[in-house]
Amino acid sequence: xxxxxxxxxxxxxxxxxxxxxxxxxxxxxxxxxxxxxxxxxxxxxxxxxxxxxxxxxxxxxxxxxxxxxxxxxxxxxxxxxxxxxxxxxxxxxxxxxxxxxxxxxxxxxxxxxxxxxxxxxxxxx
Numbered sequence: 001x002x003x004x005x006x007x008x009x010x011x012x013x014x015x016x017x018x019x020x021x022x023x024x025x026x027x028x029x030x031x032x033x034x035x036x037x038x039x040x041x042x043x044x045x046x047x048x049x050x051x052x053x054x055x056x057x058x059x060x061x062x063x064x065x066x067x068x069x070x071x072x073x074x075x076x077x078x079x080x081x082x083x084x085x086x087x088x089x090x091x092x093x094x095x096x097x098x099x100x101x102x103x104x105x106x107x108x109x110x111x112x113x114x115x116x117x118x119x120x121x122x123x124x125x
Contacts, residue, residue, distance in 0.1 A: 037094045044101040051108045058115040063122040070125050074104055 024036035052071065056064050082096035114121055 034094060037098060041094055041098040041101065044098055044105060047105045048101055048108070051105055051112060055108055055112045055115065058112065059120055059122070059125075063120060063125065066122055066125045078104075 023032065024039065027033040027036055052067075056067055059067060078097060078100045082100060083090065083092045085091075111120070111124060114124070
């Protein structure tokens, strides 16, 4: 094994050994878990808005309108599937909202890659 590779491997292992554990690595109760999941959701939502903005800039006005329409439809579906209003109040399934949002981010990233490589395909928006 070459010495440079060995040194890099040892540094990587040392970094892992000294990595600070997050409170979210082992939530103590459901409230802690919800807090951690909400942090993940907030990051996914930030990523969603960022990639949406980048994609919108690549589209002409009529295609931006299609993107917006698709996004509004997606928001309604996410809300319908991941939340519930009943006599006890309004409830959001954060796991559903998070995974749905991450999935949408990936979808929009795919559309952005298409724009960069083969050209934007409005029929997929």
